[in-house]
Amino acid sequence: MVKKRLIFTLLYNDGGFMLSRNFRLQRAGNIEWLKTNYDFKNIAFTIDELIILDVSRNERNIKRFCDHIKLIGEECFIPISAGGGITSPEHAKAILNSGADKLVVNSALYNKQDFIRELVSIYGSQCIIGSVDVKKQKNDFEIYIDNGSVKIELPLSEHIEHIISLGIGEIYINSMDKDGTGHGYMFDLLIKLNNITNVPIIIAGGAGNWHHLIDGLQHDIVDAVATANLFNFIGNGFPNARTQLLNSEINLAQWESKGFIELKNSLKRHVSS
Template identity: 50%
Template structure:
């Protein structure tokens, strides 16, 4: 059984890194800011995995995203997933050439299953992370939203996830739009929407404000990894501290020596 994972998600919008609250974006800083406040070569040692998403609300600049991806992942020897607006196999390959190991897909899961299958044929299903954004409607029922949370998908979230279970993907990134950026903890009720025979790893996202929320998520048997995209709550050595506290609890997270072990 693999150890549970802590994942940090970076949200990119045309050259800037963003804070998202209920999918409304606020600019935090550009790649220089990120480098200054999150030294990734160092920070990456406090996380198990990094996800970088292009959530640009205007027209996407794919080339600029790739350049940015290359910059933030340099010197980061942890798994990296990237995505946001991937519509062609060539774009997926370009992300892999820019430092990504896995591709995050979202909207196409619901309206272009053929594209997902083509990606899986080319890259292997284990290379695909299915990202699903969920929001409760007025009656409290979950619905899936696509295109950066702008468009609802027809049908119940339960049906959408049952359909998704038939697609060749390697992991599920389950994100709560209602809890996104609020810092009030994950919405574990999303997990009840999964079919009983769900068989791929689940990443829980949306709402973590501190390490105690991460602990709640990691404690759930269906959850394989927890993610946070909160750029400000974990600034500086926040991720490192969160990991240390979780290990003291004790969660059985992966361990590795400090980087100075590589000095001759």
């Protein structure tokens, strides 16, 4: 049986990596900071998948974003999904050629649907993640596109049904209310997703500690939990969270994370000995 997944989302904005709270961004550092000071590999070696989103509020520099995907991918041995403002086949191709395995699309699901169909036909459903940003409003949810800046007038269930019919392979649903709060996931959302059985669901927004990750993964409908908060799981936060999840009998993949140190350059020693 396919395992459940723990996902980390990196938010990229104009050469920097960001903290987000209710979609307001604060810069944490650049790629050097991420690799050296922040020691990102500690996280990369304990998660099942990585998502990198270009949430640049100004004009996006695609080449520079792709260079960042490559730099992160050099020492990251898990599937990588990337996206943010993908609007052309060339943009999609540049991302995949930089080492990403899947594409994340959001606004185009609403305003460029033929383009989404085209991506599905070129790369297959398994390559396309449909991302949906929502805000709670009374008993329903409002959908926002363009980095949470534009509200669209569609009921959530209708939008979800529609994007599945476009052929996307996974849904990444992010609560803007919970984003960056560390108060736990927005579980009211799951009621709206209850009848989706054939497309994996990733929930995002609000995870502050490992209890929240367990709360998410314990729902049958949830295939993966994501967190984009750079500081809620700092240091050994992720390795510890993973251990707690495995101890709680969450069906996660297992590997020896200490092995990374032994494996690095191990063939060099083999050749020289």
